[in-house]
Every structure is written in C-alpha cells, then in structure tokens.
Amino acid sequence: xxxxxxxxxxxxxxxxxxxxxxxxxxxxxxxxxxxxxxxxxxxxxxxxxxxxxxxxxxxxxxxxxxxxxxxxxxxxxxxxxxxxxxxxxxxxxxxxxxxxxxxxxxxxxxxxxxxxxxxxxxxxxxxxxxxxxxxxxxxxxxxxxxxxxxxxxxxxxxxxxxxxxxxxxxxxxxxxxxxxxxxxxxxxxxxxxxxxxxxxxxxxxxxxxxxxxxxxxxxxxxxxxxxxxxxxxxxxxxxxxxxxxxxxxxxxxxxxxxxxxxxxxxxxxxxxxxxxxxxxxxxxxxxxxxxxxxxxxxxxxxxxxxxxxxxxxxxxxxxxxxxxxxxxxxxxxxxxxxxxxxxxxxxxxxxxxxxxxxxxxxxxxxxxxxxxxxxxxxxxxxxxxxxxxxxxxxxxxxxxxxxxxxxxxxxxxxxxxxxxxxxxxxxxx
Amino acid sequence: xxxxxxxxxxxxxxxxxxxxxxxxxxxxxxxxxxxxxxxxxxxxxxxxxxxxxxxxxxxxxxxxxxxxxxxxxxxxxxxxxxxxxxxxxxxxxxxxxxxxxxxxxxxxxxxxxxxxxxxxxxxxxxxxxxxxxxxxxxxxxxxxxxxxxxxxxxxxxxxxxxxxxxxxxxxxxxxxxxxxxxxxxxxxxxxxxxxxxxxxxxxxxxxxxxxxxxxxxxxxxxxx
Numbered sequence: 001x002x003x004x005x006x007x008x009x010x011x012x013x014x015x016x017x018x019x020x021x022x023x024x025x026x027x028x029x030x031x032x033x034x035x036x037x038x039x040x041x042x043x044x045x046x047x048x049x050x051x052x053x054x055x056x057x058x059x060x061x062x063x064x065x066x067x068x069x070x071x072x073x074x075x076x077x078x079x080x081x082x083x084x085x086x087x088x089x090x091x092x093x094x095x096x097x098x099x100x101x102x103x104x105x106x107x108x109x110x111x112x113x114x115x116x117x118x119x120x121x122x123x124x125x126x127x128x129x130x131x132x133x134x135x136x137x138x139x140x141x142x143x144x145x146x147x148x149x150x151x152x153x154x155x156x157x158x159x160x161x162x163x164x165x166x167x168x169x170x171x172x173x174x175x176x177x178x179x180x181x182x183x184x185x186x187x188x189x190x191x192x193x194x195x196x197x198x199x200x201x202x203x204x205x206x207x208x209x210x211x212x213x214x215x216x217x218x219x220x221x222x223x224x225x226x227x228x229x230x231x232x233x234x235x236x237x238x239x240x241x242x243x244x245x246x247x248x249x250x251x252x253x254x255x256x257x258x259x260x261x262x263x264x265x266x267x268x269x270x271x272x273x274x275x276x277x278x279x280x281x282x283x284x285x286x287x288x289x290x291x292x293x294x295x296x297x298x299x300x301x302x303x304x305x306x307x308x309x310x311x312x313x314x315x316x317x318x319x320x321x322x323x324x325x326x327x328x329x330x331x332x333x334x335x336x337x338x339x340x341x342x343x344x345x346x347x348x349x350x351x352x353x354x355x356x357x358x359x360x361x362x363x364x365x366x367x368x369x370x371x372x373x374x375x376x377x378x379x380x381x382x383x384x385x386x387x388x389x390x391x392x393x394x395x396x397x398x399x400x401x402x403x404x405x406x407x408x409x410x411x412x413x414x415x416x417x418x419x420x421x422x423x424x425x426x427x428x429x
Numbered sequence: 430x431x432x433x434x435x436x437x438x439x440x441x442x443x444x445x446x447x448x449x450x451x452x453x454x455x456x457x458x459x460x461x462x463x464x465x466x467x468x469x470x471x472x473x474x475x476x477x478x479x480x481x482x483x484x485x486x487x488x489x490x491x492x493x494x495x496x497x498x499x500x501x502x503x504x505x506x507x508x509x510x511x512x513x514x515x516x517x518x519x520x521x522x523x524x525x526x527x528x529x530x531x532x533x534x535x536x537x538x539x540x541x542x543x544x545x546x547x548x549x550x551x552x553x554x555x556x557x558x559x560x561x562x563x564x565x566x567x568x569x570x571x572x573x574x575x576x577x578x579x580x581x582x583x584x585x586x587x588x589x590x591x592x593x594x595x596x597x598x599x600x601x602x603x604x605x606x607x608x609x610x611x612x613x614x615x616x617x618x619x620x621x622x623x624x625x626x627x628x629x630x631x632x633x634x635x636x637x638x639x640x641x642x643x644x645x646x647x648x649x650x651x652x653x
Contacts, residue, residue, distance in 0.1 A: 004538045011526065015526060346524075346525075347524050347526075349522070350522045350523065350524050350535070351524075351535065351539075352507070352510070353481075353483075353510060353516045353522055354510070354511065354535045354536040354538075354539065354583070354587070355507050355508065355510050355511020355512070355536050355539040355540065355587075356507060356539055357503050357504050357506075357507035357508075357539075358503045358507075359503065359504065360507070360539065
C-alpha cells in the first residue's frame with residue numbers, strides 16, 4: 001500500500017504541474033540562500049577568529065602631526081635638507097624600534113586620468129555620494145579614487161595578505177625616477193585589472209604611472225581613523241609609503257604625510273608616549289608638534305568589536321532579508337499547497353469512501369510535500385557544494401528541510417482533517 | 430445486522446442549530462432492500478451518512494453485526510467502509526484521472542492482497558455490467574449510466590455486504606435509471622443488503638421495506 005500512496009502523492013503533483021514547478025523553484029531558491037547565508041556567517045566568524053589571534057593583547061594609538069603653518073611652510077619649502085633628514089630619521093626609528101609597531105597609514109586619494117573608474121571605486125561611494133569626475137589640468141577627466149599609503153607593518157598589523165601577485169618589497173618603498181609606483185589593488189578590482197596592468201593619474205598633485213603588482217585578499221580590512229571604522233580594502237588602491245631622497249617639495253610633503261598612522265603597543269600609553277617623545281628628541285624634532293594621541297586609542301577589544309559589529313551588521317541585514325524571504329516563500333508555498341489539496345478533495349473523498357483512512361490521505365498529501373522539498377533540497381545542496389560552501393552550511397540546510405517537511409505535513413494533516421466527507425455522498429440536508 | 434437506537438444528529442449551534450435526525454430507531458436485516466424516502470431536508474441522506482460511517486451521531490448507538498461503529502477509531506472506520514459498505518451515489522464518486530479499472534479496484538488497494546479477486550473476475554463483472562470495453566477509459570469518457578455501472582462494479586469487486594445508494598438514478602434518464610435499478614435488484618437477489626435513498630415515490634416502492642421520513646424522524650415503515 002505504501003507504493004500506492006507514493007504513486008497517489010506523485011499524481012497530485014502531476015495534476016498541478018505548474019504549481020509544483022513554482023513551489024519547487026521557490027523552495028530551491030530559499031534553501032540555497034539559507035545555505036549561502038549560513039556559509040557567509042561562518043566565513044565572518046572565521047575571519048573574526050583570525051583577527052582575534054592576530055591582534056592578541058594590544059592597543060592602537062594614533063600618531064599625527066600638527067605643525068604650525070610657519071613650521072609646515074619652512075619644512076616643505078626649505079632650502080637645506082636638515083629638517084627633512086631629521087624627520088626621516090625619526091620615522092625610521094619609529095619603524096625600527098622593537099618596543100612597539102609603528103604603522104604609517106594615510107589616505108591620499110589618487111586622481112586617475114588614464115581611464116574611467118567605476119563609481120564604486122570613487123571617493124564618497126560608501127556614503128552614497130561618489131565624487132563626480134572633474135576635468136583635469138591636461139584636459140583629461142580625473143576620477144578621484146580611494147587609496148591609502150602604507151608602511152610595511154600595515155600588512156602584519158591588519159593581517160592583510162596578497163591573494164594574487166606579490167606584495168611590496170623593500171625597494172618598492174623608494175620612489176624611483178621612472179615615474180612608476182607599484183600598487184596593490186583591492187579584490188573588487190579583479191574584474192577590471194590584471195597583474196602588470198598600468199594606469200595613470202595624480203598622487204598629491206604629481207603625475208605618476210601605477211603598475212598593478214597584486215591583489216589583496218577578500219578578507220582584508222584596515223582601521224580608518226577618519227570615521228572610526230574597520231574598512232574593507234576591496235575597493236581601495238594601496239600604495240607604499242614612499243621615500244624620495246631628493247628632499248624636494250614633493251618628497252617633503254610625502255614624508256610628513258607618513259607621520260599619520262598608528263602605534264600598536266602593549267606596554268601602555270605612558271611608556272609608549274615616553275618612548276615616542278624620546279625618539280623625537282633623539283631625532284632633533286622634540287619641539288615639533290607631532291603627537292601620540294591617547295584620546296580615541298583603540299584597544300584590541302574595541303577594534304574587534306568594530307569589526308564584529310561591522311560584519312555582524314552586514315550579517316544581520318543579510319539574515320533579516322533571508323528570514324523575510326523564507327517567511328514569504330513559506331506562506332506562498334503553504335497557500336499553494338492548501339490550494340492543491342483543496343482541488344484534490346474530490347479524489348480524497350472518493351478514496352475515503354473506498355476505505356482510505358485519514359492517515360492514508362494525509363500520507364498522500366505529505367508525499368507530495370516531501371517530493372517537492374527533496375527535489376529542491378537536492379538541487380540547492382548540489383549548487384551549494386559547487387559554490388564551495390561548507391559541509392556545515394549544507395547540513396544545516398538539511399535540518400531546515402526536515403523542519404519544513406514536518407511543519408508542512410502538520411499543516412496538510414490539519415487541513416485534511418477539516419475536509420467534509422459528507423460532500424461526496426449527497427451532503428447535508 | 431444493522432441496529433440503530435436513539436440516533437440523533439444536529440448541525441450548527443445555538444440559533445443556527447438544525448436537528449437532522451431525532452431519536453431514530455431502526456433495524457435492518459441481512460439481505461433486505463430498504464428504501465428511504467421523504468421530502469428534501471427530511472434527513473434521509475444524513476441517515477445514510479450515519480449508516481456509512483461518514484458522520485458520527487451526536488447520541489445513540491449504531492451496531493453493525495454487534496459492533497458499535499460509533500466507537501471505531503479512524504483506522505477501524507476506514508476498514509469498516511472498505512470491507513462492509515459500498516457506495517453508489519448520485520454523482521457517481523469516481524476519480525476522473527484514473528481509468529475505469531483503477532476506479533473499480535480502488536477499494537482493493539486499501540486491504541491486503543485478496544487472491545480471490547483475479548483479473549478474470551474483474552473482467553467478468555465488467556462484462557456482466559456491459560462495460561468491459563470501457564475498462565481503460567476515463568470517467569469523463571463515459572455516459573451517466575456507464576459511470577453508475579462502474580460505481581456498482583466497484584461495490585461488487587470489493588464484495589461488501591451492504592450497498593448504500595444515495596439517489597443512484599438521480600442524474601440519469603428514465604430508461605438508464607431503470608437499468609440501474611434492475612442491477613441493484615439483481616445484487617439484492619444475490620444476498621446483498623441494499624439501502625437506497627430516493628425522493629422518487631415509484632422507486633421507493635422497489636424495496637422490501639419502505640421507510641418514510643419527515644423532519645428528521647421516521648414517520649412510517651411500510652413492508653412491501
């Protein structure tokens with residue numbers, strides 16, 4: 001008799017082929033999205049864990065310069081190189097000390113002129129106000145693209161790895177006379193550029209050619225002090241914090257800009273500040289307004305919190321969309337199912353007159369549900385596997401399918417129990 | 430064989446309550462051909478529903494061969510309908526997307542394999558009823574008379590002791606209706622107990638006993 005019930009269940013689906021196809025497709029999409037959402041959350045947790053292991057016990061303190069206008073002008077336009085060398089010496093001492101890690105990180109946008117850049121790469125995109133391209137001095141359109149300039153320790157501090165190509169080597173931090181700067185691109189650039197490609201534009205008002213040396217990984221983030229957030233590198237161009245021995249105006253501005261960054265220290269603010277000030281004094285710039293800020297210092301917990309908050313926020317929003325979609329699809333499917341069953345009441349009535357129990361009828365309709373869910377489950381699971389989602393995500397989808405089947409069978413049972421068999425033998429008077 | 434005692438059935442609640450059956454007492458013996466007649470709304474179909482185990486009465490007892498049908502659980506009730514009761518109804522109660530053969534063997538799917546029901550026996554029954562050539566047709570391809578004969582064939586194949594017929598000729602022309610009645614009489618002569626509901630006065634005289642109902646009560650029982 002079980003085979004008979006299964007055949008009857010399949011007959012119900014064949015009789016309502018269009019509805020069956022729609023319900024299967026809906027269920028397939030929902031299960032796939034559920035699996036993808038679970039997979040994305042897992043990836044986010046793994047990245048968070050990696051960050052926790054990387055950061056350990058540490059605190060980030062901002063470094064910045066606040067030179068007076070006069071000092072600044074004297075430094076930038078000065079004839080001799082004494083001040084230039086002092087600042088360079090200070091920065092080298094900061095970079096080389098083993099008591100803490102200094103990361104130079106500044107955000108000078110590039111004004112690209114050689115080709116259009118997609119809106120997503122332009123400054124202001126994330127705030128919904130991407131800067132419009134402007135006509136440049138050489139009658140070329142300039143696209144103000146997001147970029148950062150970093151020292152070597154940036155990559156270790158923020159665990160930014162190069163997924164394709166190669167990272168910056170020591171020589172890349174020296175500005176050559178060939179007018180070319182090596183760059184690393186965020187992962188979103190992969191569709192637009194390949195390793196070795198070049199483009200042109202202005203960096204701090206000076207024209208350069210930029211050669212793509214590599215792409216950073218999908219999970220590369222850095223801390224943006226401008227808006228106090230962890231930012232993904234995916235839409236950024238990363239330049240090395242360049243040094244030019246020429247000590248010309250451009251070299252001086254570049255060098256001063258490299259004061260902006262972080263000190264990653266586990267020895268406490270007071271000690272770190274003392275060392276920082278000692279290095280300034282040693283370098284002969286003890287009287288310059290170069291700061292180590294305590295206010296706004298980021299502890300490891302708050303960095304991680306921000307990272308978690310950011311990824312959780314994305315994850316929550318995505319999760320909310322998934323929940324809404326699942327609810328909508330479930331309602332549509334339940335309504336379709338009940339409609340299919342209602343149209344089949346005539347058949348159920350005759351079967352009951354011939355000796356089918358309520359249990360058999362419920363089994364028949366449940367078979368229809370199970371067939372739809374199995375088909376959509378197999379399709380969704382295969383697609384999740386093909387898209388390299390984790391086994392855990394796929395297993396959780398199976399759990400969801402089981403729950404959906406149970407719930408649907410209960411709905412079928414309740415609906416069929418209220419079927420009025422009287423209708424098939426003349427009905428009420 | 431069948432004993433109804435103090436059977437009452439009502440529909441609806443409070444002001445909308447209707448007493449479809451009021452304290453019905455009835456005994457039906459094996460092999461009888463009972464007709465139940467009365468005006469529309471008198472409770473005859475409800476009585477048939479009670480006899481078929483479709484409705485559980487609000488009060489009273491329904492004994493079928495000594496067993497209280499009202500106390501049957503769902504599975505036992507299903508078995509009761511499968512083995513003991515055959516239905517022949519006005520609109521035939523056939524499944525349109527199954528063949529004549531599948532329709533008449535439907536009751537057999539809900540019981541263990543019965544070796545006595547062979548393909549030859551099925552063909553013999555179909556032949557007797559004049560619908561052998563329609564074996565692989567679908568109900569929508571048959572005439573009204575043919576459909577009703579399929580319903581009767583289903584009862585014969587499932588070998589139920591009792592056949593409940595609710596207006597079996599209601600959707601048929603006079604000539605076809607007479608043919609169906611002749612088949613039912615033949616089945617009765619072979620020992621089947623037939624309980625037939627009809628509003629047709631002439632048809633109500635076909636049975637061995639005639640029950641007349643009014644307003645949910647049996648007002649007269651006439652032996653033929």
